[in-house]
Amino acid sequence: VEHTRWLFGDQLGPYFLDDEDQQVLIVESRRVFRRRRFHRQKAHLILSAMRHRAAELGERCTYLVTDTYREALEQVEEPLSVVQPTTWAAVHFVDTLATEREIERLPARGYVTGRAEFSRWADGRGRRRLLMENFYRDARTRNDVLMKGAEPVEGRWNFDADNREPPPKSGRLDVLEPWWPEEDEIDAQVRADLDQMEADGYEFVGEDGPRTFAASTAEAQAALDHFVEHRLPLFGRYEDAMLTGDRWMAHSLISAPLNLGLLDPLEIVRAAEEAYVAGDAPISAVEGFVRQVMGWRDYIWNLYWYLGEDYRNENALRATTPLPQWFSDLDPSGTQARCLSWAVSSVREVGWAHHIPRLMVIGNYAQQRGWDPQALTDWYHRSFVDGYDWVMVPNVVGMSQYADDGVLGTKPYVGGGAYINRMSDFCGDCVYDPKKRTGDDACPFTVGYWGFLNRNREHLSGNFRMGQVLRNLDRLKDLDQLLAENPEFNAP
Numbered sequence: 155v156e157h158t159r160w161l162f163g164d165q166l167g168p169y170f171l172d173d174e175d176q177q178v179l180i181v182e183s184r185r186v187f188r189r190r191r192f193h194r195q196k197a198h199l200i201l202s203a204m205r206h207r208a209a210e211l212g213e214r215c216t217y218l219v220t221d222t223y224r225e226a227l228e229q230v231e232e233p234l235s236v237v238q239p240t241t242w243a244a245v246h247f248v249d250t251l252a253t254e255r256e257i258e259r260l261p262a263r264g265y266v267t268g269r270a271e272f273s274r275w276a277d278g279r280g281r282r283r284l285l286m287e288n289f290y291r292d293a294r295t296r297n298d299v300l301m302k303g304a305e306p307v308e309g310r311w312n313f314d315a316d317n318r319e320p321p322p323k324s325g326r327l328d329v330l331e332p333w334w335p336e337e338d339e340i341d342a343q344v345r346a347d348l349d350q351m352e353a354d355g356y357e358f359v360g361e362d363g364p365r366t367f368a369a370s371t372a373e374a375q376a377a378l379d380h381f382v383e384h385r386l387p388l389f390g391r392y393e394d395a396m397l398t399g400d401r402w403m404a405h406s407l408i409s410a411p412l413n414l415g416l417l418d419p420l421e422i423v424r425a426a427e428e429a430y431v432a433g434d435a436p437i438s439a440v441e442g443f444v445r446q447v448m449g450w451r452d453y454i455w456n457l458y459w460y461l462g463e464d465y466r467n468e469n470a471l472r473a474t475t476p477l478p479q480w481f482s483d484l485d486p487s488g489t490q491a492r493c494l495s496w497a498v499s500s501v502r503e504v505g506w507a508h509h510i511p512r513l514m515v516i517g518n519y520a521q522q523r524g525w526d527p528q529a530l531t532d533w534y535h536r537s538f539v540d541g542y543d544w545v546m547v548p549n550v551v552g553m554s555q556y557a558d559d560g561v562l563g564t565k566p567y568v569g570g571g572a573y574i575n576r577m578s579d580f581c582g583d584c585v586y587d588p589k590k591r592t593g594d595d596a597c598p599f600t601v602g603y604w605g606f607l608n609r610n611r612e613h614l615s616g617n618f619r620m621g622q623v624l625r626n627l628d629r630l631k632d633l634d635q636l637l638a639e640n641p642e643f644n645a646p
């Protein structure tokens with residue numbers, strides 16, 4: 155007989171099963187919500203998605219609600235099969251179970267490039283040579299995406315240079331708004347259960363609100379179709395820009411359903427490619443989007459495994475400052491920096507912000523101030539609807555905080571107020587002045603930029619890409635005054 159497929163909560167799409175009448179086990183473990191103070195809307199989304207899947211599967215699905223996974227598994231006697239889970243901890247758990255009972259372990263699904271293929275590309279290159287751009291080109295070639303024979307269509311692999319425009323002065327993008335789900339009785343039940351859990355002492359952060367992200371494959375497909383038809387053409391151009399009045403801009407909002415396993419990433423890529431072939435979306439937009447989905451996402455997924463289990467603990471810049479309470483609590487009134495307060499509000503209100511607020515506002519601020527990268531990883535993980543261990547560890551430890559000393563990025567992602575001012579409309583109404591380094595209205599990002607360079611001068615001097623900015627630091631006339639006003643940026 156075929157084994158019962160035990161599905162984790164992020165393995166909910168059809169491609170995690172092997173045939174039409176396979177039996178399924180889904181476990182809702184309450185212990186998960188005790189370990190971390192998750193965003194209320196994230197807890198809602200995951201429970202809603204799991205229960206929607208169970209409803210779709212009907213009698214084929216055994217759905218157990220228990221404190222721990224182990225308690226649930228004790229109630230099930232059949233032999234099980236499991237698609238490789240998405241975290242180191244869960245993989246070890248399944249490995250241990252497999253010494254106790256019959257469990258067939260299958261390779262991971264839900265990524266364009268598998269671990270073996272990634273190793274073939276990466277082995278022998280050395281840790282600092284694992285460049286995303288090279289990986290991405292290899293993946294495009296292997297999967298024949300946006301290719302003309304052995305060459306990229308239109309003769310270029312990379313359209314990033316076309317995708318860095320500042321936001322339009324009008325303060326809004328001329329683009330149809332995203333697809334939104336409608337809540338149903340499953341959501342009503344999830345909300346009632348979460349209210350009860352709160353009454354029983356479970357703690358959540360962030361606001362509750364109508365569900366914003368897709369929770370079933372049908373919904374995710376509708377969201378994707380809507381994006382490809384109406385929003386993809388504008389995706390690239392303003393990809394890096396931020397607008398006070400429009401947190402979504404032309405982003406796809408696909409990360410949450412994608413990371414729940416509801417969509418197959420290669421199908422997403424093919425849908426975008428078709429829009430290009432049909433002449434409905436420009437190459438800069440389509441290439442930019444494909445780069446995110448089969449480039450960045452797969453690269454992050456694979457590095458999570460390839461760099462090993464201890465990678466999460468790296469802390470090259472020895473950053474140990476604890477996160478402030480207001481930040482942990484998602485309280486935007488904890489800062490007067492308008493950009494940061496806006497980004498924290500977005501996380502509080504919907505558990506989401508696009509890539510640039512994550513990287514150049516929140517991550518940048520944290521890195522400047524030397525916040526503990528492991529605590530920060532945990533914060534992102536619990537606060538974002540699309541956050542899972544595999545995706546947060548490399549994005550935060552590596553890309554955002556440079557705690558890996560330059561594996562994911564060749565230099566730290568730090569920037570001052572000038573960058574944020576150019577790429578957003580935040581600074582006009584801010585109490586601070588993005589150009590000021592000293593005085594009462596000095597911009598905390600500008601101060602933090604120079605302060606970060608000063609504090610880490612010695613460590614960064616080994617990085618040739620930092621040479622120019624360190625020379626600029628040496629020429630800064632008011633550095634002493636900046637450090638007198640902000641002594642936390644003195645070198646240790």
Ligand code: FAD
Nearest residue numbers: 405406407408409446447450451508509513540541549554
């Ligand atoms: P779009 O802008 O429309 O991009 C399309 C898709 O590309 C995304 O849905 C996502 O699946 C993929 N993608 C792009 N960049 C990345 C990346 N660096 N890592 C993984 N996937 C990527 N993304 C997550 O899915 N989960 C996370 O927990 C997460 N944490 C992040 C933390 C930090 C500090 C940073 C800098 C980035 C993080 N990202 C994460 C990547 C990215 O910011 C989000 O995927 C994106 O903002 C989600 O919105 P979207 O679906 O509208 O994306």
Ligand code: SF4
Nearest residue numbers: 491493581584588597
């Ligand atoms: Fe942010 Fe500085 Fe601009 Fe204020 S002035 S919005 S703190 S970058």
